[in-house]
Amino acid sequence: MAEQKEVRIHVPVLTRVEGEGALDLRVRDGTLDGLALRIFEPPRLFEKFLEGREYREVLDIVARICGICPVAYQMSAVHAIEAAFDVQPGEWVRALRRVLYCGEWIESHALHIHLLAAPDFLGAENVIELAARYPDEVRRGLRLQDLGNRIIRLLGGRSVHPVGVCAGGFFRAPTPLEVTALLAELRAALPDAEALVAWTASLELPASDQFFLSVVLQHPDEYPMNEGRLVSSDGLEIAIEDYGGHFQELHVPHSTALHSLHFPSGTGAEQIGQPYLVGPLARLNLNWDRLPPAVQDVVTRSGVQFPNRNMFHSIVARAVEIHYALLEAVRILEEYRLPESPAVAVTPRAGVGYGCTEAPRGVLWHRYAFDDNGGVVEATIVPPTSQNQARIEQDLRLALEAYGLGRPDEELRRFSETVIRNYDPCISCATHFLRLHVHRG
Amino acid sequence: MKPRIAVHKFASCDGCQLAFLNAGEALLQLSELVEITHFAEAGPLDPDGQVDLAFVEGSVTTSEDAERIKRIRDNSRFLITIGACATAGGLQALRNTADAGDWIASVYASPEYIKSLATSTTIAHHVKVDLELWGCPVSGRQVLAALRALLFGVPPVEENDKVCMECKRRQTVCVMVARGVPCMGPVTRTGCGAICPHFGRECYACFGPAETINDISLGRWFEGLGLAPDAIVRRFRFINNDAPEFRDAAERIAQSQRPGSRGSAGH
Numbered sequence: 001m002a003e004q005k006e007v008r009i010h011v012p013v014l015t016r017v018e019g020e021g022a023l024d025l026r027v028r029d030g031t032l033d034g035l036a037l038r039i040f041e042p043p044r045l046f047e048k049f050l051e052g053r054e055y056r057e058v059l060d061i062v063a064r065i066c067g068i069c070p071v072a073y074q075m076s077a078v079h080a081i082e083a084a085f086d087v088q089p090g091e092w093v094r095a096l097r098r099v100l101y102c103g104e105w106i107e108s109h110a111l112h113i114h115l116l117a118a119p120d121f122l123g124a125e126n127v128i129e130l131a132a133r134y135p136d137e138v139r140r141g142l143r144l145q146d147l148g149n150r151i152i153r154l155l156g157g158r159s160v161h162p163v164g165v166c167a168g169g170f171f172r173a174p175t176p177l178e179v180t181a182l183l184a185e186l187r188a189a190l191p192d193a194e195a196l197v198a199w200t201a202s203l204e205l206p207a208s209d210q211f212f213l214s215v216v217l218q219h220p221d222e223y224p225m226n227e228g229r230l231v232s233s234d235g236l237e238i239a240i241e242d243y244g245g246h247f248q249e250l251h252v253p254h255s256t257a258l259h260s261l262h263f264p265s266g267t268g269a270e271q272i273g274q275p276y277l278v279g280p281l282a283r284l285n286l287n288w289d290r291l292p293p294a295v296q297d298v299v300t301r302s303g304v305q306f307p308n309r310n311m312f313h314s315i316v317a318r319a320v321e322i323h324y325a326l327l328e329a330v331r332i333l334e335e336y337r338l339p340e341s342p343a344v345a346v347t348p349r350a351g352v353g354y355g356c357t358e359a360p361r362g363v364l365w366h367r368y369a370f371d372d373n374g375g376v377v378e379a380t381i382v383p384p385t386s387q388n389q390a391r392i393e394q395d396l397r398l399a400l401e402a403y404g405l406g407r408p409d410e411e412l413r414r415f416s417e418t419v420i421r422n423y424d425p426c427i428s429c430a431t432h433f434l435r436l437h438v439h440r441g
Numbered sequence: 442m443k444p445r446i447a448v449h450k451f452a453s454c455d456g457c458q459l460a461f462l463n464a465g466e467a468l469l470q471l472s473e474l475v476e477i478t479h480f481a482e483a484g485p486l487d488p489d490g491q492v493d494l495a496f497v498e499g500s501v502t503t504s505e506d507a508e509r510i511k512r513i514r515d516n517s518r519f520l521i522t523i524g525a526c527a528t529a530g531g532l533q534a535l536r537n538t539a540d541a542g543d544w545i546a547s548v549y550a551s552p553e554y555i556k557s558l559a560t561s562t563t564i565a566h567h568v569k570v571d572l573e574l575w576g577c578p579v580s581g582r583q584v585l586a587a588l589r590a591l592l593f594g595v596p597p598v599e600e601n602d603k604v605c606m607e608c609k610r611r612q613t614v615c616v617m618v619a620r621g622v623p624c625m626g627p628v629t630r631t632g633c634g635a636i637c638p639h640f641g642r643e644c645y646a647c648f649g650p651a652e653t654i655n656d657i658s659l660g661r662w663f664e665g666l667g668l669a670p671d672a673i674v675r676r677f678r679f680i681n682n683d684a685p686e687f688r689d690a691a692e693r694i695a696q697s698q699r700p701g702s703r704g705s706a707g708h
Binding site for chain 2: 045046048049053054057060061064065066067068070107111115119125126127128131138139142143145146149157158159160161163164166171172426
């Protein structure tokens with residue numbers, strides 16, 4: 001390992017990890033002796049920037065953590081702010097925030113399926129090559145991605161770092177004319193979304209059957225986005241405020257994206273933490289019964305079943321969530337009416353607020369402490385990719401052993417990249433230039 | 442032979458690369474006009490290849506990156522920065538006025554694992570930059586228009602009007618004059634489409650300083666609207682905090698509230 005520069009551990013404070021990644025494997029006598037997924041996006045220190053800022057500035061700051069899922073950061077933050085100040089924005093705001101999140105799920109999932117993941121399963125190097133061979137499928141995907149972006153623009157002005165959300169609601173309500181125009185296009189795209197589910201289900205995905213622990217938000221009767229309790233596949237059910245008692249972020253030397261582990265019996269000194277999965281497959285596995293029949297039927301016809309233990313079916317789960325998000329946006333926008341005001345008044349006060357929402361990549365947990373004037377005293381943000389990182393390493397160990405460690409380095413590299421990219425980590429970009437170091441002893 | 446282009450990433454949120462990745466059909470057309478030799482997030486990988494045009498996202502925050510940008514410059518005929526991080530150091534340049542070592546220690550349990558420079562600096566701080574595209578994020582239209590102009594061999598049109606001009610063109614009612622909302626539009630470069638005032642809220646200067654700004658006058662306006670000096674400082678020390686015009690303005694206002702200077706009522 002010595003020549004592999006352990007010193008290259010530069011990593012993101014905030015576990016913002018779509019930067020560089022590398023994988024180190026050590027194989028001894030045909031078995032896997034060491035494995036480390038290295039992530040080294042330079043630290044950007046967001047939690048510190050937030051200190052001393054007024055609550056109104058928080059949403060524009062946290063958006064900058066991720067260009068691909070800024071809405072998720074704004075949603076977790078705005079719910080934390082409103083919880084701290086005891087603000088109830090009401091049904092109109094609640095529904096429209098759901099629409100906004102639908103836009104981001106569609107945009108982010110469509111980008112991942114078509115630009116990042118599908119080339120792995122169809123033997124292409126990238127989306128340009130894929131488009132030459134599957135022009136209709138790629139164009140359908142880009143159209144869906146664009147529709148997701150347009151939903152975000154309706155409520156946020158632009159799709160990257162949108163500007164529409166404020167504590168208490170929105171800065172602006174869209175006009176009925178704008179809503180009607182977009183609604184027609186969303187309805188027209190429903191067949192595209194259904195076809196996408198069938199297409200992803202028809203891909204020749206690698207076989208995989210692993211036990212993994214899933215952690216998701218669960219709402220009494222809705223598919224989860226902005227609200228709910230944290231539940232796990234092994235029976236945990238807690239309020240979002242209790243997250244810290246059951247999950248802990250650990251700092252490991254080979255990656256400064258902090259690793260999160262689940263502690264089923266609490267985070268005492270004697271306890272052993274377990275890796276866990278967040279994101280679309282976990283969500284779908286634990287919330288299948290919250291999906292409307294129209295979505296379930298399309299899945300059933302596709303031949304894929306949920307709950308599902310094949311991690312590679314994450315691409316199908318993403319397609320199913322695109323279909324759901326499109327239907328959900330249509331359902332809400334069909335009942336759209338102009339509100340008297342798009343936001344309720346907010347009076348800051350000292351206190352602590354928690355926000356936990358389902359980002360496209362999974363559970364995104366925020367905690368803020370405010371002073372009397374609504375100034376941030378302390379901020380803690382736990383993004384999905386840091387929660388998945390231990391699980392990715394666990395999957396890699398099992399998947400590589402099943403795949404065969406005796407295979408040539410190039411095949412191991414490709415397979416490892418496919419396994420990692422399947423999680424849609426914010427390092428999917430980096431895994432395109434995964435540097436694989438195999439040490440054979 | 443088609444022109445070769447590369448897209449490089451430094452410390453950033455990846456949002457400016459989405460100018461390409463969100464372009465849809467235009468991304469496929471672009472691949473017919475140029476050869477994309479390096480763009481890690483989209484797939485092509487050749488970080489050290491010779492190119493005609495290099496787009497650079499992100500700021501320099503590590504010693505490796507300070508070396509990497511020099512290699513990219515050597516390999517590129519024309520180098521374009523995209524976005525606030527590459528052009529002005531980004532939000533993360535806030536560390537330049539703080540003790541980054543302390544910050545890292547407070548975020549990481551084991552700060553000895555982290556290697557990072559104390560500063561976040563612009564690409565132009567390290568190498569010659571041929572064209573700067575401002576914005577957090579840059580828009581797809583802005584990037585593709587610049588690329589299209591360069592492919593035609595003409596200089597790209599630079600938008601350095603103030604956001605106020607864009608509000609007038611859109612016939613957006615001024616949020617500051619009509620409602621007393623402290624708006625950074627008078628000192629901010631347009632290019633965003635003046636979306637914030639259109640949404641009824643203040644501009645927060647994500648496109649950076651416009652030409653020949655009068656920050657002193659705007660600071661007085663903000664004071665008149667009841668903003669405390671530290672709140673005014675924070676408006677300049679935001680997304681483009683290390684752009685020289687904003688850095689100087691913030692420093693000047695911060696000076697004026699130190700002991701011995703006139704205070705403010707606050708709110």
